Amino acid sequence: MLILRKFAKDRPALLGAVVVLVIVLVAILAPVLAPYPGDVSASHLLLRLKPPSWAHPFGTDNLGRDIFSRVILGARGALVVAVMVVGLAMLIGAPLGLIGGYYQRWGAEAIMRVTDLFLAVPQLILALALAQLMSPSLKTAMLALTLTYWPFFTRIVYAETRRLKAALFIDALQCIGASAPRILFLHILPNCVSPIIVRATIGMGFTVLVAAVLGFLGMGATPPDPDWGLAIAESRQYLPDAWWFSTFPGLAIFLTVLGFNLVGDGLRDIVDPRLRRSR
Amino acid sequence: MLGFIARRFLLAIPSLFGLLVLTFFLIRVVPADPAAALAGENATPAQIAEVRRQYGFDRPIYQQFIIYLGQVARLDFGESAYSHRSVALDIKQRLPATLELTIAALLIGIVLGIPLGTIAAVHHNRWPDILLRILSVAGVAVAAFWFAIELQLLFAMELDWLPLRGRLGSTLIAPPTLTGFLLIDSLIAGRLDAFVDALRHLVLPTATLSLGALATIARFTRAGVLDTMQRDFVTYARAQGMPGRTLIWKFVLKNSVVAAITQIGLLFGSLIAGAVVVETIFDWPGIGFYTVQAILTADYKVMLAVTLLIGVVYAVVNILVDLIHGLIDPRLWEQL
Numbered sequence: 327m328l329i330l331r332k333f334a335k336d337r338p339a340l341l342g343a344v345v346v347l348v349i350v351l352v353a354i355l356a357p358v359l360a361p362y363p364g365d366v367s368a369s370h371l372l373l374r375l376k377p378p379s380w381a382h383p384f385g386t387d388n389l390g391r392d393i394f395s396r397v398i399l400g401a402r403g404a405l406v407v408a409v410m411v412v413g414l415a416m417l418i419g420a421p422l423g424l425i426g427g428y429y430q431r432w433g434a435e436a437i438m439r440v441t442d443l444f445l446a447v448p449q450l451i452l453a454l455a456l457a458q459l460m461s462p463s464l465k466t467a468m469l470a471l472t473l474t475y476w477p478f479f480t481r482i483v484y485a486e487t488r489r490l491k492a493a494l495f496i497d498a499l500q501c502i503g504a505s506a507p508r509i510l511f512l513h514i515l516p517n518c519v520s521p522i523i524v525r526a527t528i529g530m531g532f533t534v535l536v537a538a539v540l541g542f543l544g545m546g547a548t549p550p551d552p553d554w555g556l557a558i559a560e561s562r563q564y565l566p567d568a569w570w571f572s573t574f575p576g577l578a579i580f581l582t583v584l585g586f587n588l589v590g591d592g593l594r595d596i597v598d599p600r601l602r603r604s605r
Numbered sequence: 606m607l608g609f610i611a612r613r614f615l616l617a618i619p620s621l622f623g624l625l626v627l628t629f630f631l632i633r634v635v636p637a638d639p640a641a642a643l644a645g646e647n648a649t650p651a652q653i654a655e656v657r658r659q660y661g662f663d664r665p666i667y668q669q670f671i672i673y674l675g676q677v678a679r680l681d682f683g684e685s686a687y688s689h690r691s692v693a694l695d696i697k698q699r700l701p702a703t704l705e706l707t708i709a710a711l712l713i714g715i716v717l718g719i720p721l722g723t724i725a726a727v728h729h730n731r732w733p734d735i736l737l738r739i740l741s742v743a744g745v746a747v748a749a750f751w752f753a754i755e756l757q758l759l760f761a762m763e764l765d766w767l768p769l770r771g772r773l774g775s776t777l778i779a780p781p782t783l784t785g786f787l788l789i790d791s792l793i794a795g796r797l798d799a800f801v802d803a804l805r806h807l808v809l810p811t812a813t814l815s816l817g818a819l820a821t822i823a824r825f826t827r828a829g830v831l832d833t834m835q836r837d838f839v840t841y842a843r844a845q846g847m848p849g850r851t852l853i854w855k856f857v858l859k860n861s862v863v864a865a866i867t868q869i870g871l872l873f874g875s876l877i878a879g880a881v882v883v884e885t886i887f888d889w890p891g892i893g894f895y896t897v898q899a900i901l902t903a904d905y906k907v908m909l910a911v912t913l914l915i916g917v918v919y920a921v922v923n924i925l926v927d928l929i930h931g932l933i934d935p936r937l938w939e940q941l
Contacts, residue, residue: 338738443627446620446919447912450878451896455908458900459632535748539882542750543897558751565754566762576751584746591742 332596339592345585353401360395367550375568385570388560393570396552397578403553404582407464408533411471412526419476420522423483424510428491438484444477450536457545467546471533482525486518520597527593531586538579554579609931610924617920624916625677629670632905673909682910687902692910695895700914701785702772703884703891707876709811711869714818719865721819722826723858729831737823744820749879753813753886760809768806770888777802810887814879818872825868829861836860863930870926877915 333339357363370390378385384393426437444452456470490496491514499509540546541555549556554575561571640657641648648656657663661672676683682692725737761769772787773779780787780794788807791799833839834857842852877893884893892911899907 338742439623440627442620443623446624446916447628448874448878448881448915450881451912451915454881454897454900455632455912458903531746535746538748539750542882543885544901555748555750558748558754562754566758569758572751572754572758576748576755579748579751580743580746583748584743587742587746 333592336592336595338588339595342585342588342590342592345581346589349401349582349585350405352398353405356399356402360392360398362392362395363399365391365395366399366552375564375571377568378570384574385568387557387571388564388568393557393574396557397554397574399552400554400557400575400578401582403464403547403551404534404537404579407468407471407537408530411468411475411533411537412529414472415475415529416479416522416526418472419479420483420515420518422476423480423518424487424514426480427484427487428506428510428514437480441477441480441484444474445481449474450539453536453540454543454545457540462545464547464551467537467540471536471540475529475533478525478529479522482521483515483518486521487514490514490517520593524590524594524597527586528590531583531590534579534582534586610928613924613927617924621913621916621920625674625913626670628909628912629673630666632908633666633669677913683906685899685907686904687898687907692907695907696892696910696914698785699891699895702787702889703877703880703893705786705788706807706810706814706883706889706891707873707880709807710814710818710876710879711872713811713815714822714872715869718819718822719826719858719862722823722865723830723853723861725823726827726830726834727853734827737827741820741824744816747816749813749816750882750886752816753809753883756809756812757886767808768802770886772803772806772890773799774802774806810883810889813886814876814883817875817879818869821868821872822865825865826858826862829864830857833857833861859933863934866926866929866933870923873919873922874915877918 333343352359362368368389368391370386373382373386373390375388376382376386376390382392382394384397387393387396422437422441426434426441428434452474453467453470456473457467460466460469487510496509496513499513504513537546538553538555538558541553542559544556544559547553547556549560557575558572561568561575564571640653640660640662644653644656661669664672680693682696684690685692685695688695721737725734728734757769760767768774777799780791780796780799783790783793787803788800791797791803830853839852839857842856880889880891880893881896882893883889884891885897888894892914895907896911898904899911
């Protein structure tokens with residue numbers, strides 16, 4: 327409750343939460359909200375590249391499809407990708423961090439070295455290479471993003487575990503004979519939850535951004551998916567005449583990422599007292 | 606100081622070796638059949654077998670790795686399947702273009718980011734601060750590829766103020782290549798027209814690329830300055846009547862930029878990733894554009910060489926960052 331109250335005082339974070347909530351609602355209700363839900367795959371060649379109007383608030387694209395509808399329908403895809411990628415990365419990364427931080431054998435050391443290696447290669451390049459190597463599609467793009475995002479969770483859980491391992495209550499648990507999995511998953515993991523949530527929130531925004539780049543470069547969603555990145559790629563040949571074609575999907579990406587980042591920053595300020603001071 | 610640099614380079618070697626192992630196995634193990642991918646979609650089984658033999662894919666993987674290590678030691682990265690030229694030569698010719706772009710973006714980030722962050726901290730919680738906070742969050746939330754396209758749309762297509770793509774206009778003859786940096790080469794050759802043209806071509810890509818760096822540097826400078834202003838020596842200097850300007854720009858800032866400089870080292874990764882996107886959109890003939898082409902054509906030799914290059918650049922930048930730390934705050938030398 328204390329966290330909620332502090333969060334409510336942080337205006338930018340609150341704004342971010344509202345944005346995220348709206349986008350989540352839009353994603354859930356997309357088929358109902360979109361004025362032309364059939365425009366995922368339909369084409370109306372007579373309506374090609376029409377500028378914004380009352381009938382089509384964001385204009386129409388090269389196949390005469392309503393961009394407003396496609397932006398709304400695209401929210402679902404973007405959020406599903408982000409949730410899947412961040413969720414899977416968390417499931418892989420957090421246990422590895424626990425093991426790496428708790429044990430002192432060479433296996434644990436090896437996990438951390440591999441983690442550092444993954445962090446040394448720019449995430450986008452690794453994701454691009456992996457997506458291409460596994461033959462590009464939305465599924466492989468998600469897999470590639472997961473493979474590049476887990477080390478971030480391993481790093482933070484590792485740091486927390488190392489810190490907690492020295493705590494008195496862990497000593498006590500060891501003395502009364504609690505098993506290592508019990509200590510790790512029932513006692514250390516719950517103490518890592520707040521940094522994990524902060525990382526996951528920021529990761530959501532980041533994943534939406536990188537997934538859009540993959541879509542833009544043709545290594546993510548495939549036509550006729552209403553993907554935001556893909557739409558911007560398709561719009562390039564119709565510039566400068568059809569400015570609305572690229573502008574609105576880009577604004578959708580921007581708003582989504584902005585929302586998650588604002589919430590993430592707000593949460594971080596609450597969780598990390600060292601940073602809170604400078605607010 | 607020399608001892609420190611030597612030690613840091615020695616420490617970088619195992620991690621670079623690790624990077625070599627990781628990329629080699631990822632790139633060689635993940636695809637089902639690299640030979641089939643290289644031979645193309647319509648290749649006959651005989652053609653695929655020929656590619657496999659040519660590239661040595663028929664040998665055991667550990668032998669392939671040892672051969673690869675030997676090649677890397679001689680800086681021989683083989684021939685690109687995409688450009689049919691030596692990968693090392695391609696990289697050598699393209700690296701200056703990327704460095705020119707990233708250094709320009711980083712400079713903009715530093716030159717604007719540090720003063721902006723300081724101004725925001727001085728006006729804590731008043732409008733310059735709030736404005737900067739909004740801008741810095743927005744700066745990292747905007748998709749670079751989209752921002753680049755919108756800039757092209759506005760400044761190149763609608764207003765026609767700046768060139769749309771490339772490094773130099775097609776009507777101009779490029780100055781003789783000495784450093785590979787067009788801005789420097791054109792000045793050496795005394796070609797003011799080429800210099801101005803190259804500068805104009807640099808504006809939009811740099812603006813796109815510097816956005817994230819600018820936001821991050823401004824943010825960390827602000828946090829650092831806010832932190833320093835609460836320290837005792839600041840209160841003391843104030844009590845002694847030191848003018849605000851001198852205090853902030855001379856003493857507080859110097860004690861605050863360490864965190865921002867650490868970020869610069871970390872930023873380099875995102876700058877390189879950004880270069881991949883920006884170079885693709887602006888047809889900038891650098892490493893990023895090359896990387897995308899290599900990835901799209903499954904040119905695994907180029908992919909291996911480029912990831913290694915990024916690892917080396919990353920290590921060097923981080924050593925440099927530590928050196929700059931030491932220069933700003935001599936106390937840090939003792940810890941290094």
